Amino acid sequence: MSNISAEVLEKAKTEIREDEIRKQQSLEQLRDFISKHAFIKTCRTEDSFLLPFLRARKYNMDRVCDTFEKALIFVRTHDEWFDWSEDKFNRTMELYDTGFIKVMKNRDSEGRRVVIANNKLDMEKYNADDVFRLHCLVFLVLANEEETQICGIVYIDDFSEGITMKYLSMYPLKSMYDFTIQLKVTPVRLKNICLVGLPSFATQFLNIVKLGLSEVMNQRLHVVDNASEIGNFVDQSVMTKDYGGDFDGDECLKEFRKIIEANIDTIRTFLDFELDMTKAEILKDYHENIGSFRKLEID
Structure with missing residues (x-):
């Protein structure tokens, strides 16, 4: 039985067309899709x-099934980003503890979770895979929250404190493209993406982000000059003090760390599926996209 509030349940009804009958029927349809799938051999099917x-795609079953299939493919073709073995998990949490990414303690007025990445990275210690693994972990933990499934996420990527060419060059262009694909296949409602203080030399980075996003998400992508403009897209009061809000950044880190630790065993079960990759026709489309992307890289 769901323990989310009546207000959020009403939002589910109005925004994503969810009611108990539709939910149960759609769950059965998705289970049927999985059971008859050509290359999904085993997979979790609990609610x-x-x-x-279902919630991320507003119960549009064509889009739900497409996202589900692509999500499994993405995980299997990006093992390094979803490796939460003890050593990798500890390394990922060491990066988390630096404050590289923070989830605000409180939701905004629309019930959305607010996530900020500040891009302050020790490049001698961490690499691009560490950054992407941390993002995947945080987003999947959030996707495990029922209220977040309905209300969504605001993602803020802050480049305002001296991002260098050396930092951007740490990210292979293909990996940046793949990260935008990851944003599309992770089962969350990404309500806004805000890029702050993106330097002029990072135009190619911005083009890569746009290339991987859907038309709707490109409409939700905002580029602003400084942090003071974030208030146009999210309640600034829920932010940390360094962004004009009311909360201590370390407090936000500690609070969400507890949530990660409480959910990591569940998140690891996200990997409990088996695919027959020899039958995965979707890989053909994936590699064709990468081929086009490599052409962009050469040009």
Whole structure:
């Protein structure tokens, strides 16, 4: 039985067309899709695993099934980003503890989670895979929250404190493209993306982000000059003090760390599926996209 509030349940009804009958019917349709799938050999099918996909795609079953299939493919073709073995998890949490990414303690007035990445990275210690693994972990933990499944996420990427060419060059262009694909296949409602203080030499980075996003998400992508403009897209009061809000950044880090630790065993079960990759026709499309992307890289 769901323990989310009546207000959020009403939002689910009005924004994503969810009611109990539609939810149960759609769960059965998705289970049927999985059971008859050509290359999904084994996969979790309990409500808690499937519901995020239904809610992220507003119960449009064509889009739900497409996202579900692509999400499994993405995980299997990006093992390094979803490796939460003890050593990798500890390394990922060391990066988290630096404050590289923070989830605000409180939701905004629309019930959305607010996530800020500040791009302050020790490049001698961490690499691009560490950054992407941390993002995948945080987003999947958020996708496990029922209220977040319904209300969504605001993602803020802050480049305002001296991002250098050396920092951007750490990210292979293909990996940046793949990261935008990851944003599309992770079962969350990404309500806004805000890029702050992006330097002029990072135009190619911005073009890569746009290339990987859907038309709708490109409309939700905002580029602003400084942090003071973030208030146009999210309640600034829920932000940390360094962004004009009311909360201590370390407090936000500690609070969400507890949530990660409480959910990591569940998140690891996201990997509990088996695919027959020899039958995965979707890989052909994936490699064709990468081929086009490599042409862009050469040009």
